[in-house]
Amino acid sequence: MSADGIKVLKKPQFDKSRWLQMPRDVLIGHGTIEQLPKVCEDLHLGKSALIIAGENTLKAAGGHAKELLEEKYSVDIFCAKNISLETIENAEKSAEGFDFILGVGGGKAIDLAKIVSYNLDCQFISVPTAASHDGIASARASVPTAGGSVSLDAHPPHAIVADTEIIAKAPHRLMASGCADIISNHTAILDWELSHRMKGESISEYAAALSKMTAEILVKNAHLIYPGSEEGAWIVTKALVSSGVAMSIAGSSRPASGGEHKFSHALDILSPERGLHGEQCGIGSIMTMYLHGGNWREVRESLKDIGAPITPRQLGIDDETAVKALLMAKEIRPERFTILDMGLERKCAEKLVKMLYME
Ligand SMILES: NC(=O)C1=CN([C@@H]2O[C@H](COP(=O)(O)OP(=O)(O)OC[C@H]3O[C@@H](n4cnc5c(N)ncnc54)[C@H](OP(=O)(O)O)[C@@H]3O)[C@@H](O)[C@H]2O)C=CC1
Ligand SMILES: O=C(CO)COP(=O)(O)O
Numbered sequence: 001m002s003a004d005g006i007k008v009l010k011k012p013q014f015d016k017s018r019w020l021q022m023p024r025d026v027l028i029g030h031g032t033i034e035q036l037p038k039v040c041e042d043l044h045l046g047k048s049a050l051i052i053a054g055e056n057t058l059k060a061a062g063g064h065a066k067e068l069l070e071e072k073y074s075v076d077i078f079c080a081k082n083i084s085l086e087t088i089e090n091a092e093k094s095a096e097g098f099d100f101i102l103g104v105g106g107g108k109a110i111d112l113a114k115i116v117s118y119n120l121d122c123q124f125i126s127v128p129t130a131a132s133h134d135g136i137a138s139a140r141a142s143v144p145t146a147g148g149s150v151s152l153d154a155h156p157p158h159a160i161v162a163d164t165e166i167i168a169k170a171p172h173r174l175m176a177s178g179c180a181d182i183i184s185n186h187t188a189i190l191d192w193e194l195s196h197r198m199k200g201e202s203i204s205e206y207a208a209a210l211s212k213m214t215a216e217i218l219v220k221n222a223h224l225i226y227p228g229s230e231e232g233a234w235i236v237t238k239a240l241v242s243s244g245v246a247m248s249i250a251g252s253s254r255p256a257s258g259g260e261h262k263f264s265h266a267l268d269i270l271s272p273e274r275g276l277h278g279e280q281c282g283i284g285s286i287m288t289m290y291l292h293g294g295n296w297r298e299v300r301e302s303l304k305d306i307g308a309p310i311t312p313r314q315l316g317i318d319d320e321t322a323v324k325a326l327l328m329a330k331e332i333r334p335e336r337f338t339i340l341d342m343g344l345e346r347k348c349a350e351k352l353v354k355m356l357y358m359e
């Protein structure tokens with residue numbers, strides 16, 4: 001495993017890079033967690049399972065998932081605090097000998113389960129406890145590294161069991177963050193199109209259209225997304241699955257990750273553990289929409305309506321750090337060309353951050 005994280009995933013035995021892999025069973029609804037044993041049985045996954053969860057998500061759903069599965073399977077739990085290279089290694093050791101893996105939690109637990117199951121060549125089930133990220137269904141895994149973050153080819157979950165009762169009970173901040181992750185698809189697509197025109201990067205029209213449509217539908221239904229709303233949880237979870245499918249169609253995270261994501265990855269280095277992934281991407285998206293000459297006020301309004309933050313200070317991040325993150329974005333995944341890779345000047349970056357506070 002290399003220090004930069006590029007070799008976090010073991011090489012597949014044969015080239016799957018052109019395969020379009022999708023989850024087989026997708027359950028989104030009230031009380032679906034109760035169906036977990038049935039889903040696993042139906043998929044003939046084996047006799048033993050390792051649950052990968054975080055400390056909070058163990059309480060929210062991991063413990064109950066264990067109880068349910070124990071009736072038919074031998075089950076153990078790996079509790080993860082983060083998704084560092086060390087955690088990946090430890091999780092892999094813990095997972096040896098198990099037939100399949102469940103990722104129960106937010107984006108980090110699910111990405112960890114995705115990586116470990118891919119490396120050990122076994123299936124995994126995605127059990128989101130929050131609608132906070134669009135990695136629920138994707139065939140990608142994002143890993144933080146010293147240089148920012150890498151997006152790796154992985155495999156999608158064999159099944160998704162998303163219980164909207166659990167998701168609606170999670171802190172609303174998480175769902176608002178997931179909405180912001182989706183709203184930022186607008187600028188991710190603009191960046192992809194820009195790179196297509198300027199660099200000749202290939203683009204998948206299907207993936208781009210699906211990603212854009214997902215963001216549009218979410219914004220149209222914003223009035224149904226409020227704290228505790230199970231209907232809101234259902235709408236957002238479906239959007240997150242749809243966005244993940246767009247990434248699987250593209251074979252990269254391009255349809256859902258552009259300059260606004262590079263800004264967020266830069267913030268993760270400069271100001272770790274302040275904002276949530278989607279929250280940071282949303283704020284980045286307001287600024288990159290401005291640079292694209294689009295309707296940045298509309299992006300800002302959509303985020304505000306949903307209860308997502310629209311300024312760095314709301315996340316406890318000072319404005320100067322946000323300026324630095326904008327300027328640093330071009331160093332994160334330099335091969336991913338975006339509007340932030342076009343020679344953004346400090347003066348302009350300062351103006352962008354100021355603009356966020358304008359009436
Ligand atoms: N692979 C892909 O395609 C994608 C991957 N990502 C990745 O996902 C990550 C971001 O996901 P995100 O979910 O924001 O971050 P986390 O997984 O860190 O979750 C955020 C926090 O919410 C907590 N939490 C989750 N569910 C509940 C619940 N029901 N009740 C109480 N607390 C809860 C978690 O607890 P706990 O401490 O227990 O984990 C954690 O503290 C990033 O690493 C990002 O790169 C994002 C988009 C796409
Ligand atoms: O977060 C993503 C899509 O929302 C994809 O992640 P990366 O920015 O790590 O590629």
Ligand SMILES: [Zn+2]
Nearest residue numbers: 134181256281
């Ligand atoms: Zn994202």
